[in-house]
Amino acid sequence: MTAAGTLPITIEPTRPFSDRLVGLGDWTAFSLRALRGIVSRDFKFGQAFQYAFEIGYGSIGVIAITGTFIGMVLAVQAYSQFHQLGLDTQLGAVIHFSVIRELGPVLTAVMLAGRVGSAMAAQLGTMKVTEQLEAMSCLGVDPVRYLVAPRFVASLFMIPLLAVLADVMGLAGSTFICLRIFGIDSHHYWQHTRENVGLWDLFDGLLKATIFGAVSCLIACHRGFHCRAGAEGVGRAATEAFVISFVAILMIDFVMGMLSNNLHELIWPPTGSTGGL
Numbered sequence: 342m343t344a345a346g347t348l349p350i351t352i353e354p355t356r357p358f359s360d361r362l363v364g365l366g367d368w369t370a371f372s373l374r375a376l377r378g379i380v381s382r383d384f385k386f387g388q389a390f391q392y393a394f395e396i397g398y399g400s401i402g403v404i405a406i407t408g409t410f411i412g413m414v415l416a417v418q419a420y421s422q423f424h425q426l427g428l429d430t431q432l433g434a435v436i437h438f439s440v441i442r443e444l445g446p447v448l449t450a451v452m453l454a455g456r457v458g459s460a461m462a463a464q465l466g467t468m469k470v471t472e473q474l475e476a477m478s479c480l481g482v483d484p485v486r487y488l489v490a491p492r493f494v495a496s497l498f499m500i501p502l503l504a505v506l507a508d509v510m511g512l513a514g515s516t517f518i519c520l521r522i523f524g525i526d527s528h529h530y531w532q533h534t535r536e537n538v539g540l541w542d543l544f545d546g547l548l549k550a551t552i553f554g555a556v557s558c559l560i561a562c563h564r565g566f567h568c569r570a571g572a573e574g575v576g577r578a579a580t581e582a583f584v585i586s587f588v589a590i591l592m593i594d595f596v597m598g599m600l601s602n603n604l605h606e607l608i609w610p611p612t613g614s615t616g617g618l
Contacts, residue, residue: 367563368559368560368563371485371489371559371562371563371566372559372563374483374485374486374489375485375486375489375490375493375559375562376490376493377486378483378485378486378487378489378490379490379493379494381486381490383486383487384486384490384491385487385491386491388491389490389491389492389494389495390495391491391495392491392492392494392495392496393494393495393498393499395457395495396453396457396495396496396499396500396503397499397502397503399456399457400452400453400456400457400499400503401503401506403452403456404449404452404503404506404507404510405506405507405510406510407448407449407452407507408440408445408448408449408506408507408508408509408510408511408514409510409511409513409514410514411440411444411448411507411511411514412436412440412510412511412512412513412514412515412516412518413514413515413517413518415436415439415440415444415511415515416432416436416514416515416518416519416523417518419432419435419436420432420518420519420523423435424523429523429525429526430525430526430529430530430532430533431533432519432525432530433515433516433519433525433530433531433533433534434533434534434536434537434538435537436511436512436515436519437512437515437534437538438537438538438542440507440508440511440512440515441508441512441538441542441543441546442542442545442546443546443594443598444511445504445507445508445511445546445550446504446507446546446547446549446550446553446594447549447553447590447591447594448507449500449503449504449507449550449553450500450504450550450553450554450557450586450590451586451587451590453496453500453503453554453557454557454561454582454583454586454587454590455583457496457558457561458557458558458560458561458582458583458586459561459579459580459582459583460579461492461558461561461562461565461582462561462562462564462565462568462578462579462581462582463565463575463576463578463579464565465488465562465565465566465568466564466565466568466574466575466578466579467568467575468488468565469565469566469567469568470568470570470571470574470575474488474566484566485562485566488562489559489562489566492558492562493555493558493559493562496554496555496557496558497551497554497555497558499554500550500551500553500554501547501550501551501554503550504546504547504550505547508543508546516530545597545601548597549593549594549597552593552597553590553593553594556586556589556590556593557586557589557590560582560585560586560589561582561586564578564579564581564582564585565578565582
């Protein structure tokens with residue numbers, strides 16, 4: 342029984358989960374609208390090139406610095422362990438494999454989610470607060486197709502290129518530390534790299550970067566379109582865009598890693614495997 346004049350307390354343990362399902366469905370519908378905008382007649386290629394320039398040119402410096410120091414840090418941290426085991430020349434293969442397949446794509450996507458994604462969410466959130474999106478709808482223009490589709494195309498093409506830049510700088514930084522600072526034999530260093538890092542690893546890393554960029558862009562734009570009123574709402578939208586993108590990147594990376602390993606073993610079975618025959 343409840344006291345007079347009070348309302349009974351209802352507990353809904355599944356409410357947070359249901360809210361997340363509703364949000365995922367809304368984001369999916371939002372993403373489909375943006376994808377339809379790519380094939381529409383009023384798609385603005387000029388805007389896509391402009392956003393691509395802003396995303397690519399404006400991110401070259403931070404991506405290059407991040408990739409270089411990631412490779413150098415990996416070399417410094419791993420050298421002592423490999424040196425104790427007498428596997429110094431194997432260090433290049435391990436570092437290059439890690440950078441190309443995991444660290445390069447993930448760190449590039451995370452850096453751009455913080456730099457570009459937050460800016461997209463803040464810009465679109467400001468347009469939402471100032472009712473510019475509603476004005477476009479009143480004029481018969483779909484704001485999702487007009488504003489999100491060019492940003493999506495720009496992110497889809499630029500983030501893999503920036504991931505390649507991060508890979509190259511990471512390999513250059515780690516190679517400099519291993520060969521020039523630690524004095525590892527260059528012949529065996531590169532020989533082990535060629536034996537253990539192949540085109541499949543490069544393809545896997547670029548595919549991850551492409552998917553990371555597409556998802557993070559759509560998340561940032563979705564948060565901007567659902568921005569709350571006021572300056573606080575714009576700031577919260579930018580923060581949510583980065584946090585949700587970061588979590589999504591890690592989750593997608595895990596799923597794609599599992600699928601990639603299984604697919605690689607299916608196409609190229611390990612040595613000695615009979616394939617069940």
